[in-house]
Amino acid sequence: METISSCPICNIQVLTAELEWHANSHFDDDQLQMDMELAHQMSVAESSTDAMNDPKHYSGSFTSDSNALGALSSHSGYSHHYSELLDEQISCLVRAQIRSKVQEVEGGILSLLRSCLESEAGSSTSMISCYIDHHQSLSSEDKGWGCGWRNIQMLSSHLLKQRPEAREVLFGGSGFVPDIPSLQRWLEIAWDKKFDTIGSSHFHNKIYGAKKWIGTTECAALFRSFGLRARIVDFDSTESSDLHSNNGSRAASQVRGPMDKFLIKNKPPKSSSELCREDAESTRGQQALVDWVWNYFASERSDRLATQRVTVSNKTPLYFQHQGHSRTIVGIQKKPDRRGSQEQYSLLILDPGHRTADLERCLRSKKGWQRLVKRGVHTLRKPQYQLCYVDPGIASSEEVERLKTIDGTLVRF
Structure with a gap:
């Protein structure tokens, strides 16, 4: 032993x-x-050499540059x-690296969720990812700061199970989801490979052993360092963001981590007109977000696992970042409004802050599971949200170089 x-x-x-x-x-x-x-x-030294060779920057002094060049030549x-x-x-x-501790759920957590969705009263339609393991935050390890790492673990569990090409490259081909300290090491290696140099500077290129929040930027950098096509979508209603597309709705943006934009800042009280405007922006943001999530899961369906009420998607779950917390979206449900005028949406979410045992018990008994998994659109009242997901395939060497800059799609509302 x-x-x-x-x-x-x-x-x-x-x-x-x-x-x-x-x-x-x-x-x-x-x-x-x-x-x-x-x-x-x-x-x-190289920057100094470029400046020295540029006539516009010629100063006539070579002392420090020559010393630097000497050092450079000695380390060719x-x-x-x-x-x-x-x-x-x-x-x-x-x-x-050490395997993350995860509570095994017989049959799988999403299989239990599908059964609950199919047995609900009323008329509804749901889109749901095909597989994930729930990784919970532990009071003895990461309570209060580890949600981002737990979401990475959940997304990794899907990739290792459903994507053979990802299984070959992720975490050195180990075939398992590493614990948080090991993931922190992998992120430092991603930074050493020059993935997300802007975001890494916020941490001074060190994260191992630190109890610090991370976000979608760090998630994308980590997966991209293995050649995976991690993408970010940024939903933003704030006036401070000045990136617009030609039609005013979508634009490419550079995402800058790690969590600065999501931290709560003290602001003066708002007027009633400002509050009304925020309510209108919130409604637009809710619709923009749920429309995107529905279309995302619906774009790649698995007919083999589909039922009349629940359709299984081959798309990865979504790392879901908002102010002060992050969770994982595993699906979305819509049902007719009681008045029949419009459809009601609910995001299906796994929260690292919940205990896996509680989730399993409620899903297996089909009692109380809605309060743990469902999040109605009315709860989406933040001015900014970010999503991270992983497209299929492994990037070529040229594409990997482009992936080192963490960019994303901006959806304005």
């Missing part, structure tokens, strides 16, 4: 047989940091050396 020991440096529980390697890896991190600092010095093999170090970091992480 394998025994477990605590690392004397970070106190993480590891296999005793791997303790020496794990402890030594901390010193490898120090060496990598030194190499990264050297890379920064080299980039400064740096790029290859750094690449080897990064490969070694990845290889070590693949061996050391």
